Amino acid sequence: MTAPLRINEALLIADRAFKPFQCVAWAPQDGNGELSLSVIDRTNNRxxxxxxxxxxxxxxxxxxxxxxxxxxxxxxxxxxxxxxxxPH
Known part of the structure; x- marks a missing residue:
């Protein structure tokens, strides 16, 4: 059985998944536990x-x-x- 990921681990994994582009991730402050990801190109377009x-x-x-x-x-x-x- 695989251990659950913490949010910081999930963020690092997501960042690496979209190279060479930048992955910006955040958890909205409304407390719903959702993670929002945006992938940004070299010209800062989403x-x-x-x-x-x-x-x-x-x-x-x-x-x-x-x-x-x-x-x-x-x-x-x-x-x-x-x-x-x-990563495993």
Whole structure:
């Protein structure tokens, strides 16, 4: 069984998943436990975004699935990402 991820670990994983682009992540102050991600290109334009519920970012399997989906969407939009795999 895999240990739940803390938010800081999830943020680091998400940041690495979208290289060479920047991933900006934050947890809204409304306390709903959601994590918001925006992927920013070199000209500071947002090229992608995602909302990840606490239950997903704390579960490595769900987080990997959601990050892979977001990566696939960026690839379909013509963005080239560096290779990435979920750390284990």
């Amino acid at each position: 090229i992608g975004r995602a909302q990840i519920p606490c239950s997903a970012y704390s579960d490595p399997v769900q987080l990997e699935h959601l990050l892979e989906q977001a990566r696939a969407a960026l690839s379909e939009d013509g963005y080239t990402l560096q290779s990435w795999s979920m």
